[in-house]
Amino acid sequence: MIGLGFSSKVMAEAMGTYFLVFAGCSAVVVNKIYGSVTFPGVCVVWGLIIMVMVYSVGHISGAHLNPAVTITFAIFRHFPYKQVPLYILGQMLGSILASGTLYLMFDVDEDAYFGTVPVGTKGQSLMMEFITSFMLMFVISGVATDNRSIGELAGIAIGMTILLNVFIAGPVSGGSMNPARSIGPALIMQKYTGLWIYVVGPLLGTIVGGFAYNLIRLTDKPLREITKSGSFLGNIAKK
Known part of the structure; x- marks a missing residue:
């Protein structure tokens, strides 16, 4: 039996991902059909919708909104494995x-496809998805799993990371960093060109990014405890 509390988490993930994909991909479609959003505008929309959803449902489900993030959280014991399948x-x-x-809303043809396909070579796209997903998970780990961070700023930090990454990766791979973001449009429009890149790249990138942050994490103690006695640099030197 699935408890009501967990059901609300899954519903929050579904609704959060819905609005994430709807807003971000709407910007892509509108820009391709009407040309009024521009590429920088598309990047800003992705960053803003992530920030908004983190603050809207983060306190309910954690606002993963990304299967790669969910799996990585589970691997590093920030999330129970048994909840992973339903979250995804x-x-x-x-x-x-x-x-x-x-x-259904727009007359979406091949030219207005709002999914992600490699623009450069498949190798370039794979590396771009890996690196940007690494950066994303590194930031998420810092602001969401380390109790020394300022939690209230998590949404801003994650949103700005997405904005930056889409600026970098958009012209090459589409800047997905999220298997769900790529698989949904691919299934609806039955366009599977290079789809494996947007599963493998983000998954490997987030896992390695999570590992990298855990590798450099100094302590699980809050910053106020670290700085309570002696100098901060002195405490770091002892680690």
Whole structure:
């Protein structure tokens, strides 16, 4: 039996991912059809919608909104493995429904495809997805799993990371960093070119990014405890 509390978490993930994909991909579609958003505008929309959703549902489900993030949290024991399948199901459902909504709303043809396909070589796209996903998970680990960070700023930090990464990766790979973001549009429009890149790249990138942050983490103690006695640099030197 699934408890009501956990059901609300899965629903929050589904709704959060729906709005994430709807807003971000809407910007892509509108820009391709009407040309009024511009590429920088698309980047800003992705960053803003992530920030908004983190603050909207982060206190309910953690606002993963990304199967790669969910799996990485589980690997590093920040999230129970038994909840992973339903979280991913909620995220995928949200992405598919959002993609379906956009497909019905707009006359989306091949040129207005709002999914992600490699623009450069497949190798370039894979590396770009890996590196940007690494950066994303590194930031998420810092602001969401380290109790020394300022938690209230998590949404801003994650949103700005997404904005930056889409600026970098958008022209090369589409800047997905999220298997659900790529799989939903691909299923609705049945366009699977290079889809494996947007599963393998983000998953490997987030796992290595999570590992890297855990590797450099100095202590689990809050910053106020570290600085309580002696100098901060002195305490770091002893680690």
